[in-house]
Amino acid sequence: MSTENTKNVCEDQVYAQVFKSHSKTVFNYIYYKFGNEEKARDAVQEAFLKLWENCAKVAPEKAKSYLYTVANNLSLNVIKAEKVRLKYADKALKNTHETPEFVLEEKEFKVKLDHALNSLPENQRTTFLLNRIDKKKYKEIAEIEGVSVKAIEKRMHLALKTLRSKIDGI
Numbered sequence: 001m002s003t004e005n006t007k008n009v010c011e012d013q014v015y016a017q018v019f020k021s022h023s024k025t026v027f028n029y030i031y032y033k034f035g036n037e038e039k040a041r042d043a044v045q046e047a048f049l050k051l052w053e054n055c056a057k058v059a060p061e062k063a064k065s066y067l068y069t070v071a072n073n074l075s076l077n078v079i080k081a082e083k084v085r086l087k088y089a090d091k092a093l094k095n096t097h098e099t100p101e102f103v104l105e106e107k108e109f110k111v112k113l114d115h116a117l118n119s120l121p122e123n124q125r126t127t128f129l130l131n132r133i134d135k136k137k138y139k140e141i142a143e144i145e146g147v148s149v150k151a152i153e154k155r156m157h158l159a160l161k162t163l164r165s166k167i168d169g170i
Contacts, residue, residue, distance in 0.1 A: 018060065028133070043075060112166070116162070128156060
């Protein structure tokens with residue numbers, strides 16, 4: 001333990017920086033698992049509360065890993081036997097020049113996509129969304145999920161294969 005690094009997560013500035021740096025990605029990670037914005041917010045709040053309660057035991061460089069682990073454990077406790085319904089938090093801005101046919105096709109595609117994503121196993125869905133929505137690299141996803149990069153590559157391959165078979169035009 002170096003004497004230079006005396007900062008810990010209990011310091012307001014450090015805790016605030018950890019929150020600012022990781023709250024959005026932890027929220028997205030849990031949101032993909034829960035498929036419910038309110039439950040995801042609760043889980044993120046609970047994860048940061050546990051971090052605060054254990055701030056003396058968690059080094060700032062380990063805070064990200066701690067948050068993901070706590071949040072993941074919370075999500076596993078809540079969704080043990082449930083299927084997760086995925087909803088999108090960010091709605092695309094609508095172009096006023098879209099034809100009614102285009103709008104209808106877009107809605108139909110979104111329904112197909114939602115159905116296809118919901119039919120994926122949780123680990124494939126989470127991997128797919130972290131990579132394609134949050135732009136996380138396989139290595140980052142592997143760290144979050146606690147598996148090898150090869151496992152993430154396999155999950156992504158299987159997810160894409162399933163999505164292609166379930167959705168025409170991809």
